Amino acid sequence: MLNVTNLNTYYGESHVLRDVSVSVNQGEVVVLLGPNGHGKSTLLKSICGLVDQTKGRITYQNQDINGLRTEKIVNMGITYIAENRELFPYMTVLENLKLGAYSKNARAYEKENLERVFELFPQLVDRQKQLASTMSGGEARMLAVARGLMSNADFLCMDEPSLGLQPSLRFEVFSTIKEINQQGKTIFLVEQNIPQITDLADRIYVMEEGSISFEGSKDEALSNEHLKEIFLGM
Amino acid sequence: MIFSEDTILLMYEITDVIISGLTIGSVYALMAVGMTLVYGVTKAFNFAYGEFFNLGGYFAWILIVGIGIEMGGYVTIFIIVILLMLAVGYGLEKALVSPLRKHEDWEMKVMLLTLGLGLFMSSLYMVIFGGRMKSLPPIIEGTLEIGQLVFTYQDIMIFFLSIGSILIFGWLLNNTRIGMAVQAVAQNPEGAKIVGIPKERIFASTFAISTAMVGFGGVLLSQKWFINPMSGSSIMIKAWVVTAFGGMGSIRGGLYAAFIIGMLESFVGWIFGLSYGIIALFILLLATLTLRPQGLMGRGE
Numbered sequence: 001m002l003n004v005t006n007l008n009t010y011y012g013e014s015h016v017l018r019d020v021s022v023s024v025n026q027g028e029v030v031v032l033l034g035p036n037g038h039g040k041s042t043l044l045k046s047i048c049g050l051v052d053q054t055k056g057r058i059t060y061q062n063q064d065i066n067g068l069r070t071e072k073i074v075n076m077g078i079t080y081i082a083e084n085r086e087l088f089p090y091m092t093v094l095e096n097l098k099l100g101a102y103s104k105n106a107r108a109y110e111k112e113n114l115e116r117v118f119e120l121f122p123q124l125v126d127r128q129k130q131l132a133s134t135m136s137g138g139e140a141r142m143l144a145v146a147r148g149l150m151s152n153a154d155f156l157c158m159d160e161p162s163l164g165l166q167p168s169l170r171f172e173v174f175s176t177i178k179e180i181n182q183q184g185k186t187i188f189l190v191e192q193n194i195p196q197i198t199d200l201a202d203r204i205y206v207m208e209e210g211s212i213s214f215e216g217s218k219d220e221a222l223s224n225e226h227l228k229e230i231f232l233g234m
Numbered sequence: 235m236i237f238s239e240d241t242i243l244l245m246y247e248i249t250d251v252i253i254s255g256l257t258i259g260s261v262y263a264l265m266a267v268g269m270t271l272v273y274g275v276t277k278a279f280n281f282a283y284g285e286f287f288n289l290g291g292y293f294a295w296i297l298i299v300g301i302g303i304e305m306g307g308y309v310t311i312f313i314i315v316i317l318l319m320l321a322v323g324y325g326l327e328k329a330l331v332s333p334l335r336k337h338e339d340w341e342m343k344v345m346l347l348t349l350g351l352g353l354f355m356s357s358l359y360m361v362i363f364g365g366r367m368k369s370l371p372p373i374i375e376g377t378l379e380i381g382q383l384v385f386t387y388q389d390i391m392i393f394f395l396s397i398g399s400i401l402i403f404g405w406l407l408n409n410t411r412i413g414m415a416v417q418a419v420a421q422n423p424e425g426a427k428i429v430g431i432p433k434e435r436i437f438a439s440t441f442a443i444s445t446a447m448v449g450f451g452g453v454l455l456s457q458k459w460f461i462n463p464m465s466g467s468s469i470m471i472k473a474w475v476v477t478a479f480g481g482m483g484s485i486r487g488g489l490y491a492a493f494i495i496g497m498l499e500s501f502v503g504w505i506f507g508l509s510y511g512i513i514a515l516f517i518l519l520l521a522t523l524t525l526r527p528q529g530l531m532g533r534g535e
Contacts, residue, residue, distance in 0.1 A: 048428070050424070050427060050428070069432070069434075070427045070428070070430065071427075071430045071431065071432045074428075074429065074430030075430060079428070080428050082424075082425075082428060086422055086424050086425035086428055087422065087425060088417070088418050088421045088422050088425055088426075089421055089422065090417075090421055091414075091417065091418070091421065095414065098414070099414060099415070099418050099426075099429050099431070100429050102411070102415060102418075102429045102430050102431050103429070103430035106430075147429065151429065151430065
C-alpha cells in the first residue's frame with residue numbers, strides 16, 4: 001500500500017533521515033519505534049508532505065506522492081495525526097471535527113464519519129460545543145485522533161498518540177487503535193516503547209539516528225538483544 | 235423652554251459630530267477588518283494597504299467620470315470595483331508575495347515589499363491622474379430631516395454599506411467551509427495543512443478579500459473626502475492604528491476600535507481643529523499599548 005524507498009530528508013543543513021526504506025501493506029498495523037529525536041516523526045511528516053526537503057521515492061497505491069502538497073496527499077486518503085495534536089484552539093470540538101473532513105474525498109462522508117467517531121469516542125459527544133483549547137491533554141489527544149478519522153483516510157500516520165497520557169488512558173488509546181484497524185484502516189504508528197504496543201503491532205521497524213536499524217515481527221523484536229538494551233535497559 | 239437657544243444649537247452640533255464619527259468609524263471598521271484579516275491569517279503586514287484604498291477610489295472615478303457608466307448607478311460601480319480589487323489583490327499576492335514565502339523570515343520581506351509597492355503605486359497615481367484631487371459624485375443626494383436634525387442620505391448609505399459588508403463578511407467567515415478554513419489557517423497553520431486545507435490558496439484569497447474591503451472603503455469615503463494620490467500613507471497609518479488599538483488579529487476588537495477612533499477624530503476635530511485628530515489617535519494608541527499591549531481584544535502571546 002505504502003512504499004518508501006531510500007528516503008533522505010533534510011532540515012536546512014541537517015540530514016535527518018538517511019536512506020530510509022519502509023513498507024506498509026493494506027490492513028496492517030506497522031509500528032515505528034525508536035528513541036526520541038531520531039527522526040520517527042520526520043518520516044511520518046515526510047510521507048504526508050509536511051516537510052520541504054525530501055529526496056527519494058514514496059509511493060502510495062503505486063502512485064508517486066513525494067513532493068505533492070499535503071492537501072493532495074490528504075485527498076488521496078493519507079492523514080497525519082500529530083504528536084502535538086495541532087488542533088484549532090479557538091474552535092469547538094465539533095468545528096474541529098468538521099474541518100477534519102475538509103478534503104474533497106471526505107466531504108460526502110462527513111455525517112457518516114461523525115457518527116462513527118462519536119461511537120468510538122463517546123466522551124466527545126457531550127463536549128461538542130467546548131473549545132478545543134480548554135480540553136485536558138487526554139481529551140485533546142482523542143480529538144486529534146477523531147479529527148484524523150474525519151478525513152475518511154484509509155491510511156493513518158499516528159505520531160505517538162499515547163504521549164503524556166496516564167497508563168489507563170494509554171491502554172484505552174491502544175484498544176481504540178486496534179478497533180480502528182479492525183474497521184479496515186491501515187495504520188503506521190510511531191511509539192517510543194516496545195511493551196506498550198506488543199498486542200497491536202503486526203510488524204515493527206526501529207529507527208536510530210535517522211536510519212532503520214531493525215525490521216521484523218514483534219516476536220523477533222522482543223527477542224532481539226540490541227532492542228532489549230535500548231528499550232528495556234536490559 | 236427648558237434649554238436656551240445656544241444649548242440647543244450646541245446639541246445639534248454635537249449630533250452632527252457623532253454622525254460624522256459613526257460614518258467615518260464605519261469605514262475605518264471595514265478597513266480594519268480587512269487589515270486584521272491579513273495579519274491574522276498570514277502574520278504579515280501589507281504596507282501598501284492605504285494605496286489600495288485610493289485604488290478603489292480611482293477605479294470608481296475611471297468608471298464614473300472616465301468611461302461614464304450610468305447603467306445601474308452605483309450598484310454597478312460597486313460590483314465592478316470589488317471584482318477588480320479582488321483580481322488585483324489575488325494577482326499581486328500570487329506574483330509578488332507568494333514567492334517570498336519560500337524564504338525564511340518572509341513576514342519581514344513581505345513588509346518591505348509592500349512598503350515599496352505602496353511608494354510605487356502612489357507615484358503611479360501621480361503620473362496617471364496628476365496631483366489634483368478627484369472627487370466622486372455622492373451615491374445618493376438629499377437629506378433626511380427629523381425636526382431640526384439633518385442627516386445626509388450619503389452618510390446613512392456609507393454607514394449601512396460598510397456595516398452591511400462587515401456583517402456579511404462575518405457571516406461568511408463563520409458559516410461557510412472556506413470561512414472556517416480561513417479561521418483554521420489563522421489559528422493553526424500546521425493543523426490546517428494537516429487536515430488538507432490548501433494554505434497557499436487561502437493566503438491569496440485572504441489578501442484578495444482584504445484588498446477588496448479597503449478598496450470598497452475607498453469608494454465610500456472618496457465621496458465625502460477626495461481621492462488624493464498622496465493620502466495612502468496616512469490612511470495606512472490610520473488603518474494600522476485602528477488594528478493595533480483593537481488587538482492584532484481580532485476582528486471584534488477592530489470593530490470597537492474603529493468606532494472609538496472615528497468618534498475621537500470627530501470630537502477632537504470639532505473642538506481643537508482637524509489636524510489634531512491624528513495626534514489624539516496616537517496618544518490613544520500609546521496609552522492603550524502601554525496599559526494593554528495586546529490591544530483591546532487581542533489574545534496576547
